[in-house]
Amino acid sequence: MIRFLASRLAFAAAVLLALSAFVFLLFFVAPGDPARLLTGEKATEAQVAQVRANLGLDRPIHEQYLTFLGRTMKGDLGFSYRNQQPVTRLIANRMPATISLGIGAILLWVGIGIPIGIMSARHPGSLRDRLGQGFILVGISFPTFVLGMASLYFLYFLPRQLGFTLFPGGGYKSFLSNPWIWAWHMVLPWTTLALASAAIYARLTRGEMLAVMGEDYIRTARAKGLSERKVVYKHGLRGILTPLTTQLGADIAAVLGGAIVTEQVYGLQGLGSLAVQAVGNQDRPIIIGVVLLAGLFIVVANIVVDLLYVLLDPRVR
Amino acid sequence: MAILEARNLNIALPTGDGMVHAARDVSFSVQPGEMFGIAGESGSGKSVLAQAILGLLPTAEVEGEIWFEGKNLLALGSRELQQLRGARIAMISQDPLSCLHPFYTIGSQITEAIHTHRRVGRAVARREAIDVLKRVGITSAAERFDHFPHQFSGGMRQRVMIAMAVVLNPALLIADEPTTALDVTVQAQIIKLLDDMRRELGTAVMMITHDLGLLSSVADHVMVMYAGNRMELGPAQAVLADPAHPYTVGLLASSPSNHEPGSELTPIIGQPPSLLARPDSCTFAPRCARVMPACRSRRPAERVFADGSRSLCWLEAKASALPVTRPAQQVAGRRDAVEHEDAVVRVRDIHLAFSSGGLLRPRQRTEVLKGISLELRRGRTLGIVGESGCGKSTLARVIAGLIPASSGTVEVQGKDISRLNPAEWHELRKTVQVVFQDPFGSLNPRRRVGSIIGDPFRIHRVAHGVARRQRVQALMEKVGLNPEHYNRFPSEFSGGQRQRIGIARALALNPSLIIYDEPVSALDVSIQAQVLNLIRSLQAELGLTYLFISHDLSVVRHVSDEIAVMNAGRIVELGDAEQVYSAPVHPYTQTLLAAARPLPSGASPRVGSEEMREGAT
Numbered sequence: 001m002i003r004f005l006a007s008r009l010a011f012a013a014a015v016l017l018a019l020s021a022f023v024f025l026l027f028f029v030a031p032g033d034p035a036r037l038l039t040g041e042k043a044t045e046a047q048v049a050q051v052r053a054n055l056g057l058d059r060p061i062h063e064q065y066l067t068f069l070g071r072t073m074k075g076d077l078g079f080s081y082r083n084q085q086p087v088t089r090l091i092a093n094r095m096p097a098t099i100s101l102g103i104g105a106i107l108l109w110v111g112i113g114i115p116i117g118i119m120s121a122r123h124p125g126s127l128r129d130r131l132g133q134g135f136i137l138v139g140i141s142f143p144t145f146v147l148g149m150a151s152l153y154f155l156y157f158l159p160r161q162l163g164f165t166l167f168p169g170g171g172y173k174s175f176l177s178n179p180w181i182w183a184w185h186m187v188l189p190w191t192t193l194a195l196a197s198a199a200i201y202a203r204l205t206r207g208e209m210l211a212v213m214g215e216d217y218i219r220t221a222r223a224k225g226l227s228e229r230k231v232v233y234k235h236g237l238r239g240i241l242t243p244l245t246t247q248l249g250a251d252i253a254a255v256l257g258g259a260i261v262t263e264q265v266y267g268l269q270g271l272g273s274l275a276v277q278a279v280g281n282q283d284r285p286i287i288i289g290v291v292l293l294a295g296l297f298i299v300v301a302n303i304v305v306d307l308l309y310v311l312l313d314p315r316v317r
Numbered sequence: 318m319a320i321l322e323a324r325n326l327n328i329a330l331p332t333g334d335g336m337v338h339a340a341r342d343v344s345f346s347v348q349p350g351e352m353f354g355i356a357g358e359s360g361s362g363k364s365v366l367a368q369a370i371l372g373l374l375p376t377a378e379v380e381g382e383i384w385f386e387g388k389n390l391l392a393l394g395s396r397e398l399q400q401l402r403g404a405r406i407a408m409i410s411q412d413p414l415s416c417l418h419p420f421y422t423i424g425s426q427i428t429e430a431i432h433t434h435r436r437v438g439r440a441v442a443r444r445e446a447i448d449v450l451k452r453v454g455i456t457s458a459a460e461r462f463d464h465f466p467h468q469f470s471g472g473m474r475q476r477v478m479i480a481m482a483v484v485l486n487p488a489l490l491i492a493d494e495p496t497t498a499l500d501v502t503v504q505a506q507i508i509k510l511l512d513d514m515r516r517e518l519g520t521a522v523m524m525i526t527h528d529l530g531l532l533s534s535v536a537d538h539v540m541v542m543y544a545g546n547r548m549e550l551g552p553a554q555a556v557l558a559d560p561a562h563p564y565t566v567g568l569l570a571s572s573p574s575n576h577e578p579g580s581e582l583t584p585i586i587g588q589p590p591s592l593l594a595r596p597d598s599c600t601f602a603p604r605c606a607r608v609m610p611a612c613r614s615r616r617p618a619e620r621v622f623a624d625g626s627r628s629l630c631w632l633e634a635k636a637s638a639l640p641v642t643r644p645a646q647q648v649a650g651r652r653d654a655v656e657h658e659d660a661v662v663r664v665r666d667i668h669l670a671f672s673s674g675g676l677l678r679p680r681q682r683t684e685v686l687k688g689i690s691l692e693l694r695r696g697r698t699l700g701i702v703g704e705s706g707c708g709k710s711t712l713a714r715v716i717a718g719l720i721p722a723s724s725g726t727v728e729v730q731g732k733d734i735s736r737l738n739p740a741e742w743h744e745l746r747k748t749v750q751v752v753f754q755d756p757f758g759s760l761n762p763r764r765r766v767g768s769i770i771g772d773p774f775r776i777h778r779v780a781h782g783v784a785r786r787q788r789v790q791a792l793m794e795k796v797g798l799n800p801e802h803y804n805r806f807p808s809e810f811s812g813g814q815r816q817r818i819g820i821a822r823a824l825a826l827n828p829s830l831i832i833y834d835e836p837v838s839a840l841d842v843s844i845q846a847q848v849l850n851l852i853r854s855l856q857a858e859l860g861l862t863y864l865f866i867s868h869d870l871s872v873v874r875h876v877s878d879e880i881a882v883m884n885a886g887r888i889v890e891l892g893d894a895e896q897v898y899s900a901p902v903h904p905y906t907q908t909l910l911a912a913a914r915p916l917p918s919g920a921s922p923r924v925g926s927e928e929m930r931e932g933a934t
Contacts, residue, residue: 215415216410216412216415216416217415217416217417217418217419219368219373219410219416220408220410220416220417220418220478220481221418222371222373222402223371223373223402223403223407223408224402224403224429224430224433224481225399225400225401225402225403225404225430225433225434226399226403226429226433227399228395235418238418238420238421239418239419239420241420312420313419313420314419314420314465314467315419315465315467
């Protein structure tokens with residue numbers, strides 16, 4: 001077990017190192033000169049050279065990379081080219097909105113998708129199954145931004161026209177100052193981000209559940225005299241936890257990608273919008289910081305899934 | 318007073334093709350504490366019957382009555398049925414691996430049954446579960462309580478299933494093919510355990526099986542089913558030793574263990590009928606050796622005989638009075654003729670090891686084959702028997718050149734197959750052909766049968782166009798398939814026919830060696846006999862050399878000239894088939910034979926010969 005964990009951690013470190021080198025190199029070969037961008041069109045060549053020297057951009061790439069690596073190890077991601085603020089602080093400021101969005105959305109889609117999937121699978125072909133499948137079809141067919149626009153229209157714009165505010169149209173309020181206000185502001189972003197995934201989870205749950213309910217051990221459970229509830233929730237659901245965990249691990253890692261669109265639609269000041277702005281500004285330290293954070297996130301999510309696997313499936317222990 | 322009484326049961330299951338009539342007017346009763354056997358081939362409706370008793374067929378239309386402890390099970394609500402299931406009627410089924418939940422410990426699965434039906438504390442339930450585990454022969458039961466199903470062998474898992482079934486002391490235990498997925502030596506132990514349990518606890522056991530021989534030693538009554546009909550019912554002795562129905566006679570005659578080795582088996586002709594129709598005639602009539610005009614026009618009435626057996630047949634006397642022909646000594650002659658022939662394959666000291674592990678894990682070597690040497694002589698059959706995991710299929714793959722050996726040599730027609738150049742390798746593929754076990758999985762469902770059989774011609778560029786078609790159709794005819802079915806898909810063929818397709822494909826390039834890897838183990842007895850006869854007649858006709866692998870001793874003995882007994886990667890005994898069978902030297906061979914002993918004396922049908930059975934015991 002410890003050996004397993006150690007090998008996973010070593011692998012994770014290697015992945016992150018490779019990622020950092022890759023991103024660093026990518027920006028080095030990319031066109032555009034950050035020093036020129038910073039100093040502006042009217043700056044003299046000498047001024048640009050001065051800025052370039054200040055940023056350390058005149059040194060050979062391997063030297064730059066090693067310096068960067070050394071600083072990163074100490075938790076220092078450098079300063080934004082734009083406003084000279086530490087990247088770590090910029091990221092830290094943007095974290096609460098993204099984390100709120102991500103965790104809430106994940107809980108929401110798991111909480112909607114899995115029950116709908118189970119409902120569908122318990123009585124295949126029934127009205128409830130067809131309702132569930134209808135939900136799956138709609139959720140999967142619409143892209144996030146369409147769902148976002150639709151929820152914004154029906155839950156924010158339309159009520160406003162009728163003279164009341166059902167949900168606010170955007171903005172992030174701190175969880176610590178007032179959790180109620182925080183949740184109220186997050187409902188629309190959560191729904192937008194979660195609906196498509198909820199449909200995917202409903203479909204996955206339905207399919208896996210249908211397969212498991214045909215297993216011999218389900219017949220054994222019934223032959224024992226267990227109630228149908230216990231057969232479904234104790235024996236059936238337990239059997240599909242492994243595939244669900246696999247999917248969840250991959251999706252948690254990808255939630256940052258979905259968050260970019262949602263943050264734009266609802267004007268949330270999160271990591272997604274930070275990354276979008278940084279790309280526009282060629283603000284390399286921020287981009288590298290966000291990419292590394294996303295990489296760290298994916299790597300950690302994968303390790304957690306691997307560990308959960310060991311806990312869930314006695315056969316791989 | 319019977320503990321279970323089924324009256325005029327009719328079961329119909331809705332499927333995509335229409336209603337399947339899985340049971341038709343079936344009545345029977347089970348006495349307290351008895352072993353009641355239900356025998357039949359796949360599709361006979363025997364498992365459906367078992368599930369109908371427990372109410373586990375929610376979509377089925379079930380008519381009739383099933384009386385159990387004063388209640389009609391078919392009239393009970395789901396809650397009342399739940400209270401009976403597990404507590405009064407328990408069930409164990411075929412595959413103990415898939416029947417236990419893989420993610421819960423075996424102990425918790427047993428205590429779950431206790432907690433469902435009785436209000437007891439955790440400690441009490443645990444103690445009772447450990448007690449019952451001990452009773453079914455699980456050693457250090459207290460420790461193994463917390464183990465998961467995958468940590469047990471197949472036989473041990475079936476013991477756990479039995480423990481789970483008997484822990485609440487039910488009045489009736491339904492065992493649906495409890496030993497089919499197990500090795501021979503384990504099968505015997507499980508049957509004995511079930512027999513002991515019912516004697517100890519007074520539980521009636523309803524044993525469902527496709528293997529009539531299995532019932533002979535333990536069952537009190539036997540019911541034979543065919544296409545949803547109860548063909549015959551009576552005391553086990555009467556049914557097995559003096560069968561009344563031609564179908565029962567046919568079943569017994571198809572089994573190689575009731576025949577002189579090497580002789581022609583007496584298969585039941587044709588295929589089982591579709592259950593979609595409910596014909597107003599005898600369902601067995603199209604396959605029956607004793608069919609009469611009345612059989613085709615009216616459904617037979619039940620006839621009761623003096624010994625208590627009942628038969629659904631128009632015959633007035635028992636069908637077993639029919640003499641079954643046994644061609645006698647042709648075998649010996651054939652064997653003598655091929656003495657001193659050259660070896661097609663020479664295997665010398667083959668070792669095969671797989672290694673596992675990776676970068677950070679210590680490498681582990683698992684030896685699968687530990688020094689195998691043998692010779693296959695032209696025109697003869699070498700049978701390899703052994704239990705699952707002994708390496709017999711792996712050996713076949715090594716000889717076919719599909720897996721390279723770690724050390725040792727395989728010579729095919731004098732050439733070491735590890736030193737072949739690509740051209741010679743191509744040539745070897747013509748010489749050695751393999752027929753695989755699973756007739757469903759080994760044929761591509763999306764390709765037409767004609768092109769599957771024609772593949773060898775295409776790959777080796779032997780024949781094209783019309784010529785290829787003609788040769789394929791000739792092959793189809795040779796293996797007993799209708800050549801007009803050239804354009805059909807594999808799904809349109811039955812299991813036995815698919816195995817014929819596999820054999821036709823193997824024959825295409827006139828190979829010198831055909832390796833059969835469990836060719837009949839997925840087939841029903843009556844179909845198995847047809848395929849075995851085909852395999853033997855082809856050998857006689859074409860002078861083929863066979864390597865025949867099976868876990869079934871009677872099948873191997875039936876087709877083989879020589880037998881190699883494998884255990885844990887080694888050949889423990891190798892010799893003349895008759896000698897290995899009648900005078901086994903190695904203790905493992907003796908165990909294997911004892912476990913697979915055919916019908917015990919006294920319960921033998923007239924189709925077998927006395928000398929043969931004595932030789933086996």
